[in-house]
Amino acid sequence: MDIKQLRALIAVADTGSVTRAASLLHIVQPAVSRQLRLLEEDVGTALFARGRYGMEVTQAGAMFVEHARRALAELDRARSELRVSEGVSGTVTVGLLPSTCDLLASNLVAEVASRYPAIRLRVLMGYTGTLQNWLEQNETDAALLYDPKPSPVLAVTPLVEERLWIVGLPEAGFVADEPVALADVAHLPMILPNAPHGIRSLVEQTCVNAGIELTVAAETNAMSVQKGLVSGGHGVTILPGIAIADDLTAGRLSAAPLADSLLSRRIVLAMPNNRRVAAAVRCVVDLLVAQIGEAVRGGAWTTAQLLQEATGGAQ
Template sequence: MDIKQLRALVTIAETGSVTKAATLLHIVQPAVSRQLRLLEEDVGTALFSRGRYGMELTESGEIFVEYARRALAELDRARSEVQPAAGVAGVVTIGLLPSTCDLLASELVARVARAYPAIRLRISMGYTGHLQNWLELGEADAALLYDPKPSPTLQVRPILEERLWVVGRPDAGFKAESPVELRQVAGEPMILPNAPHGIRSLVEQTCASAGIELSIAAETNAMSVQKGLVLGGLGITILPSIAIMDDVARGLLSAAPLSDADLLRKIVLALPNTRRVPVAVRCVVDLLVDQISDAVRRGQWTAARWLGSDTDIG
């Protein structure tokens, strides 16, 4: 088994075609087929089957390709750190929560490009459970997480705390300057994420403590669907302000902060504790933290309270 065979495996899996894989790898098709054959002989099982839509991973292939991706990612990280370079270089994967992507992703890419042009940045979006899993598996280098479960495999750093907001159509009359209690809207049809999503857990804990019973109209883990159902008049929802301020500014939604003391979410920056953090990752993380502190200071991250040190926020 060698690196060429692993790259052939991953590329075929991503393209679904030996021919397309050969084009991307800049080698002839028979060479790709031979690398795959040698790999299958080495592991002792078929990794692909020919399906209606091209090369399809077998069950064994699905398992093996995930390990191959991680192995290649680690080798790429190692190569970028030991090769001579004019500056900091490497591939860095940052995980962002869906509610933070619109505010952070584009600006982070621009900041990294200006400060470290030799760094290739990858942005992965997911909910806390997914992001934490990717960190532990080595598929992400750092991530923003919402109140993650304690884990010895992660080092976490509190970044900010923000209040949750109740969100409805404009005719719901919610206003930023008029906080409401969850009890006041509990009788309305509620659109919430599926359990055990972080916001859902937080809302349910508050309801249990206060003896509140919600009327759940629909459940979805897609934030765009949450807002779409609200726009369609099917209920109200609960989201962090960062997720809906643009919609409120455009008059598409109305929103008010929830005054319940427990309805605060804490966002932390997480890095793996089980492997060395490369210089390139630390450089990107520093830029991300600076960017978030700037957003809080300028009021772009509405209703957020900075939890970093004074040196972080300048």
């Protein structure tokens, strides 16, 4: 088993075709087929089923592909750290929550490119459960998470706390400086994230504690769909303020903070504590934490409150 075989495995799994994989790897098709054959002989099982619609990954193959991805990611990371180059270098993978991407991703990419041109930055987006899983499997170097489940392999640093908002069409008349109690809007058709999304769990627990019964009109696993359904007149939703800042400015939606004290989310920086933190990772994380602090203090993230002085020195 060698690196060429693993790269061929992943390329075929991603493209579903030996021909397309060969093009992607810039080698001839017979070479890809040979790499797969040698790999299957080495592991002693079929990794693909050759069907009429292309190369379909078997159950064993799917498991092996995930291991191969992690192995190659670790090798790429090690190669980057060992490569002699000017300044800090390496590949850094950062995970961001959907609600924070628009605010942070572009500036982070620009800052890293300007200050650390030898760093290759990968920005992934996902909900907390997905990002935490990637962190625990060493597929991500750092991530912003919303109230993650306790994990012995993660070190977390609280960064900001943000109140949740009730969101509706402009004619709903919600006003930013007039908090609304959840009980007063519980009768409205509600569009909520699917369980076990963190916000859904928080809202449901608040309802149980207060004896409130919501009218759930629809569920979705995408924040953009939540807002789209509200815009389409299907009901109201509950989101963090940063997720609707542009919509409020453009007048597409109206919103008000929920008055219930428990309806707020805490965002933390999470990093694996079971491996050494590379210099490149530390540099990117410091930039990310500093940008969050600047966004809150500068008014770009008006709905958040800093839980520590985010100046770029996260521990």
